[in-house]
Amino acid sequence: MSLPPLPLNNFEDRLREVLRSKVEFIELIGEDLASAGGKRLRPSLVYLAMRALGGQDEQAHDLAVAAELLHSASLLHDDLLDNADTRRGRETAFRRFGNVVSVMSGDYMLSKLLVLLSGLPAAVQPLTRAFGETASAICEGEVLQFQVAAYGEYSLNTYLEIIRGKTGVLIELAVIAPALLLQAPSEQLEALRQFGYEYGLAFQMQDDLLDLASDEATLGKPVGGDLKEGKATYPVLLLLSGPDGAEVRQILERRAAEPGDVERVRTLAESQGAFAASLAEIERRSRLAVQALAALPASPAREGLESLALLERQRVR
Template identity: 65%
Template sequence: MTRAALPDVPGLDLAGLGVPDAAFEAQMREVLASDVEFIALIGEDLVTAGGKRVRPLVTLLAAQVLGAVPGGAAWPDMLRLSVCVELLHSASLLHDDLIDDSDTRRGRETAFRRFGNVVSVMSGDFMLARLLGVLAGLPGHPALTRAFGQAASVICEGEVLQFQVASYADYSFANYFQVIHGKTAALLELAAHAPALLLGCRPEQCEALRTFGAEYGLAFQMQDDLLDLLGDEEKIGKPVGGDLREGKATYPTLLLLEGPHGPEVREILERRAAGAGDVERVTALARQEGADARTQAEIRRRAETAIGALEVFAPSPARAALGALARREIGRTH
């Protein structure tokens, strides 16, 4: 198994569990096979670049919580399902890199820098088309196809809403949570409950996994946003304040907008933190007004809600592993 690609999380014990491994990568290569060289190269980059494979890992762990066994009759379908989850994620990243004008992804030159905009966008669409073909061959595919389609639409809406909010300076907690649900939580929600759809599980089991994925995803993105404002630049590998410079109000900034310094913080957001010392001022205010601690408390609440949702299932190594993934968001530093 290619353990090196999997997340390094305190308390995460994957020994004896089915994870995205060599069989998963073989499935990826098979689905992404193309006679068009540029598409094939992008597909191979996707397989070999690895990444943490968190989303397909969640799918395979959820499958095992539901009783699927590596090597069992249902496992090949679970592997194919986890590949579909990763393909939806990868297609969105190809589009995101172009939107964000990113130079690198996982230490490599981004596809649109290497091949151009058209190739990158069409390769992402190719991945979406291929995953639909895989879904069509799985048991319970109508429900799965609806779930993937809904997740894809929510992802698109979240990305566009993020730009809309910044353009209109329409800052609110409702908009923020819709954005981060689309950016991150919708796909983890899909990753977690799709195995229940494939196996035809009871509604309460499906709903528990849906809740786990959604709340874990929200905690994950909120922690990323907090680190963007208050993280250690050496640990996170980028300058802090990126969201402020893009006019994006994240949870701690929204808390400040409600307080006595709200007008000042709004002015900084609206000028995209272009003034000298703007980022430093907002980070200082976040600490001074306790927005950092209140954000951390909300992240903890979301993570604990995710973990609590798993209590409908019997204790197992797979359930413990899912819980460890969510628990990591409490106090993550990079």
């Protein structure tokens, strides 16, 4: 299965229009976003969900832009919090322009998101609420991640809560936004919500797995970043409950600061089957996502959503 053609050129034109500013630095960051290309996952999900519900692409443009603005604003803030040098192989905005410009540009994107939502019909107030609740959940997920690392209170339930807040809620939002706009039947809304929940977890689990199991050339950034921030991802959680758990916890607590720490955890994860178990869990979540879509009528758009979920296990960056 493959994705049907999507109007991503129209999306990028609208994104540029929304981010237009008389301030050069904001324009530059906005242009970086508009010209970034890549998967455009969240806009693609918006268009596919809209089509799967029988809606038109024209109804989805502003929803796609709004979802991308929320995502991009969170990334600008996230890069600063993580002190990241690169994202997708390019220098991060705060390294280029400084902390103030990066943070305020992220806030500018959020303000433009509010303007877009204000133009929606009053009858779809639940859509505005959904964007607000998603923004809150992203903030809570990011802060919870730092809290868990600070206290060393690692658990699977907390990990799932963190990754849903960091990533999952935005994927959920992208697929339920068209349903809220179209006031779709409740069973279709809940089907998309469940798809977004499972796919969102699978997506972030794959990101976390790649952070430890991939290489810098493929990933576009140094590997082991989560370990260096004291973050216990799915394969590391499996190691913590294994025979070398005490050693892995020590590496986490010292933020993988000693030479060879990251490689040691990679070796343990490979030899003890943590990588394989992580891939199996990603595949399980992806299939649950596909199963959730059975409530929607068969269509190329539904097949496109299914394809995205099923391909998650093979994603390399």
